[in-house]
Amino acid sequence: MNPIDIAVMAAGKGTRMKSRTPKVLQKLAGRPLLGHVLDTAAQLRARSVVVITGHGATEVEAFGANLAGAGAGFDLQFARQEPQLGTGHAMQQAMPRLADDGLVVVLSGDVPLTEAATLQALVDAAQGERLALLSVTLADPSGYGRIVRGAGGAVQRIVEHKDASAAERAIGEIYSGIMAVPARLLRGWLTRLTNHNAQGEYYLTDVVAMAVADGVPVVAHCIQDALQVAGVNSPLQLAELERAHQLRQARALMEAGVRLADPARFDLRDDARRGVRAELRCGPDVDIDVGCIFTGRVEIGEGAQIGAHCCIANARIEAGAVIHPYTHIDGEAAGVHVGPGALVGPFARLRPGADLGPEVHIGNFVEVKNSSLAAGAKANHLAYLGDAVVGERVNYGAGSITANYDGARKHRTVIEADVHVGSNCVLVAPVTIGAGGTVGGGSTITRDTPPGGLSVARGRQAHIANWQRPAKPQGGG
Ligand code: UD1
Ligand code: CA
Numbered sequence: 460m461n462p463i464d465i466a467v468m469a470a471g472k473g474t475r476m477k478s479r480t481p482k483v484l485q486k487l488a489g490r491p492l493l494g495h496v497l498d499t500a501a502q503l504r505a506r507s508v509v510v511i512t513g514h515g516a517t518e519v520e521a522f523g524a525n526l527a528g529a530g531a532g533f534d535l536q537f538a539r540q541e542p543q544l545g546t547g548h549a550m551q552q553a554m555p556r557l558a559d560d561g562l563v564v565v566l567s568g569d570v571p572l573t574e575a576a577t578l579q580a581l582v583d584a585a586q587g588e589r590l591a592l593l594s595v596t597l598a599d600p601s602g603y604g605r606i607v608r609g610a611g612g613a614v615q616r617i618v619e620h621k622d623a624s625a626a627e628r629a630i631g632e633i634y635s636g637i638m639a640v641p642a643r644l645l646r647g648w649l650t651r652l653t654n655h656n657a658q659g660e661y662y663l664t665d666v667v668a669m670a671v672a673d674g675v676p677v678v679a680h681c682i683q684d685a686l687q688v689a690g691v692n693s694p695l696q697l698a699e700l701e702r703a704h705q706l707r708q709a710r711a712l713m714e715a716g717v718r719l720a721d722p723a724r725f726d727l728r729d730d731a732r733r734g735v736r737a738e739l740r741c742g743p744d745v746d747i748d749v750g751c752i753f754t755g756r757v758e759i760g761e762g763a764q765i766g767a768h769c770c771i772a773n774a775r776i777e778a779g780a781v782i783h784p785y786t787h788i789d790g791e792a793a794g795v796h797v798g799p800g801a802l803v804g805p806f807a808r809l810r811p812g813a814d815l816g817p818e819v820h821i822g823n824f825v826e827v828k829n830s831s832l833a834a835g836a837k838a839n840h841l842a843y844l845g846d847a848v849v850g851e852r853v854n855y856g857a858g859s860i861t862a863n864y865d866g867a868r869k870h871r872t873v874i875e876a877d878v879h880v881g882s883n884c885v886l887v888a889p890v891t892i893g894a895g896g897t898v899g900g901g902s903t904i905t906r907d908t909p910p911g912g913l914s915v916a917r918g919r920q921a922h923i924a925n926w927q928r929p930a931k932p933q934g935g936g
Contacts, residue, residue, distance in 0.1 A: 461587045462506040464561035464642065465533075466553045467496055469568030470513030470540040475693045481515025483568035484522055485691065487701050488708075488737060489728030489754065491522060492691060495571035497531060502575035503582070506561065507534040509553045510568065513543050519568075529734070545660030546636075547652040550645070559643045562587055565663070567636045569691045572700060572707075577680075577687055578637070584680045585639040590670045592617075593637040594679040595688050603633035604664050606679055614677040616668035621657035632681065634664060635688035644675060708737075717741045720748045720767075730755030730772055733792055742778060755790075766804065774809070777801070777817075788813075793829070816851075830861075833876070845869070846888065850876035856900065858883040875910070 473482025483493040490498075493510070500508050508531075512519045520537045527535035538552040550565065557563055562585055564578060577593070585591035592614065594606050604617040605627050617634045618627050648666040656662060670677050682688070691697045702723075709722035719725050725747065729737045735755035742761035750768040757771050760778035765771070769782055773790035776782065776797040783804030788795050793811035797803060801819045812829035815821065819832045822839035830847040838844060840857035846869050847861050859880050861872040870888035874880065878892045881900030892898060893910035902916040 461560060461562040461641065462558075463503055463564055463582060464557050465500045465503070465505045465508045465564045465566060466550060466557065467493070467500070467508060467510045467566045467568050468546060468549050468636075469493060469519055470511050470516075470543050470549055471569070472514040472543075473569070473692065476691075476697075477694075481519050482691065483519055484515070485697055486729075486731060487571050487691075487697065488704055488726075489731045490737075491731075492571045493519065493522065493568045494526065494729075496566055496568055496573075497523070497526060497535075499573055499575050499578065500566070501532045503564070503578050505533050505564070507536065507556075509536050509538055509556045511538050511540050511549045511553050513540045516541075545654065545658070546663035547649060547661035547665060550663050551649050551652075551661070554642075554646055554649060557642045557646075559646070561642045562639055563642045563645055564639045565637060567690060570636065570688060571691070572689065572704060573637065573687045577682060578639075581637065581639045581680050584678050585641070588641055589676040589678055590644070590667065591639040592667070592677065592679045593635040593688065594632050594681045595635055595683070595685050596631045596681065597633055597685060598631070600631050600633045601628070605630040606632040606634055608632075613671075614667065614679050615671055617664035619656065619658070619662060619664065632679070636690070637688065638663075640666070644670070644673075712739065712741065715741070716743055716745075718744075718746045720746070724749040726752040728752065728754050733773070735773060748784070760799065769804070783807075798834070844872075847872040847874060847886075849874045850878065850894065852877050854879045856880050856882040856884060860885055862887045 469483040476482050484491040487495060510523050516539055523535055536556045538556055540549050540552045581591050581593050602620050604619045605623055607615050607618055609615045648669045652661045652665055654661050667677055686703050689700060691700060705726055706722055708727050709719055709725040713719055727737045727739050738756045739753050741759045744762045745759050747765045748767040751765055752770045754772035756773055758775045762778055763776050763780045765782045766784035768784055769786045771788045774788045774795040777799040779800045780797045781802050786804035786807045788809040791811040795809045796814045798815050798817040798819060800817055801815045803821045806823040807821045808826045810828035813827040814831040816832055816834040818835050820837040820839055824841045825838045826843045828845045830844040832849040833851040835851055836849045836853040838855035842855055843860040845861050845863040853874050862885050863869050872886050872888040873891040875894035877895045879897045881898055883901045884898050885903040887905045890904055891907045893908050895911045896908050897913045898904060899913060899915035904916055908914040
């Protein structure tokens with residue numbers, strides 16, 4: 460078999476996106492469209508990939524180079540196309556980077572959902588010496604190039620919509636924009652292209668008639684699934700493909716036994732900011748309610764339950780944990796760990812470095828950052844724990860906070876096992892609350908407390924008898 464070399468067309472402007480971001484860098488599931496195409500290329504075990512760039516070339520090339528640097532598994536090159544004179548002209552720019560012994564697979568940077576198996580079938584159909592076109596039959600084929608077949612059904616040529624006769628426009632089978640063609644043959648055909656057509660462009664699709672004239676067999680591999688060849692031209696189409704992609708991911712999870720309350724209300728995305736690919740791993744009997752968004756790498760253990768409308772990024776949630784609705788978890792780079800049987804939320808916020816032990820309870824409007832809570836510790840209402848080490852069975856009262864930041868540096872708070880921190884306490888770090896101690900409500904603790912006993916640090920309650928409330932002046936106004 461010939462080595463596979465891939466050419467990705469990515470020079471177009473994408474005017475209808477009305478965006479400053481180049482179209483192929485628009486994100487689907489948190490990953491640029493071009494990233495999806497290059498993933499598919501990697502699955503095909505391509506020898507090399509040439510990306511044809513034009514609009515936003517520097518940004519597009521920077522993205523590609525970064526991906527290749529991260530070990531994409533193929534040799535990545537770029538070919539500039541300036542100005543953009545059509546798809547044939549685009550391929551003319553790529554040819555100097557494509558070797559004669561290869562089979563060239565032509566892809567578009569804005570068609571993200573093509574499956575590797577489909578491309579492999581196209582490669583197989585080309586048999587190293589034919590021109591193989593990926594086609595699909597559409598109920599509404601308008602705008603696309605039509606596959607024109609002869610009496611015996613053999614492909615004769617492709618006619619672009621704008622050049623097509625009424626009879627040709629009635630053809631439902633369209634060219635997807637994806638073909639596989641021996642480089643040696645393509646090179647010759649491309650030199651013969653003209654732009655004598657309705658759009659004044661150099662059409663790559665004109666090589667089909669040339670192949671037929673040269674006696675090179677042309678085959679069309681026709682697929683049923685239009686999503687695999689659907690391109691993104693507008694925000695609406697981007698959203699439609701996003702939904703289709705999410706539904707695919709949801710179905711795959713459900714086939715693996717995950718119970719999604721509604722596969723249409725599920726999202727799993729790359730963490731683009733940290734370059735973490737989307738990966739949701741679930742043990743048996745995981746329930747996920749509607750409207751959850753998972754980002755980056757998330758692990759959920761056996762029997763854990765995720766309530767409605769949670770955002771969970773870069774986190775490991777262990778068996779039997781329950782995340783109640785509207786909880787926000789973002790581990791960023793440090794990660795978040797929720798121990799077995801822990802209860803979190805509703806309306807809780809776990810930030811990087813939150814590490815909850817077994818059976819920990821984190822209630823509503825509690826924020827935890829860079830803090831560990833040992834088994835059975837509880838912070839049930841309206842509280843903040845930052846840079847804290849919290850011992851087993853600690854009860855951390857409503858409205859209490861660790862004052863961990865002095866404006867310049869962060870300091871640690873240690874709350875030893877079995878401590879009760881009352882409501883509305885301020886623990887000014889660095890500070891240690893000794894094991895088994897109790898901190899009276901409303902205390903501002905600035906010094907370490909010994910184990911056991913009660914520590915109180917607040918103004919004493921006073922009582923003034925016969926005290927007169929100020930009275931409003933009578934009459935007047
Ligand atoms: C092309 C095909 C058409 C097919 C359709 C499928 C041609 C002449 N026509 O249509 O038969 O049905 O795709 O979507 O090939 N691009 C460049 N440089 C250019 C022009 C385009 O890089 O000079 C890129 C675009 O960014 C895009 C891809 O090529 O990624 C396809 O271009 P587009 O204009 O969307 O396709 P059409 O030419 O309309
Ligand atoms: Ca065009």
